Amino acid sequence: MPTYEYECLKCSHKFEASQGITAPPLKKCPLCGKAVKRLISAGAGIIFKGSGFYATDYRSKGYQESAKSENVSCSAATKACSSSGCPKAK
Ligand SMILES: [Zn+2]
Numbered sequence: 001m002p003t004y005e006y007e008c009l010k011c012s013h014k015f016e017a018s019q020g021i022t023a024p025p026l027k028k029c030p031l032c033g034k035a036v037k038r039l040i041s042a043g044a045g046i047i048f049k050g051s052g053f054y055a056t057d058y059r060s061k062g063y064q065e066s067a068k069s070e071n072v073s074c075s076a077a078t079k080a081c082s083s084s085g086c087p088k089a090k
Pocket of ligand 1: 008009010011012013029030031032033034
């Protein structure tokens with residue numbers, strides 16, 4: 001059963017509730033009784049908030065580009081490659 005995270009729009013109180021997927025979302029804050037909004041939590045398996053997603057994506061893209069450029073330079077220069085970590089270096 002997934003755990004959903006809620007945040008109160010009035011008092012900013014955060015709490016979690018285990019609910020079935022088909023269960024209706026909670027609408028009231030347990031503290032003040034005002035409206036709450038449901039947050040996307042890690043328990044749901046989908047993470048869109050935070051900078052981690054972008055950092056990972058950027059790192060992965062940069063790695064692919066550097067690996068690609070190394071391959072190009074290696075195939076062009078058959079004798080030696082200046083890239084550190086290249087099997088043809090030295
Ligand atoms: Zn509240």
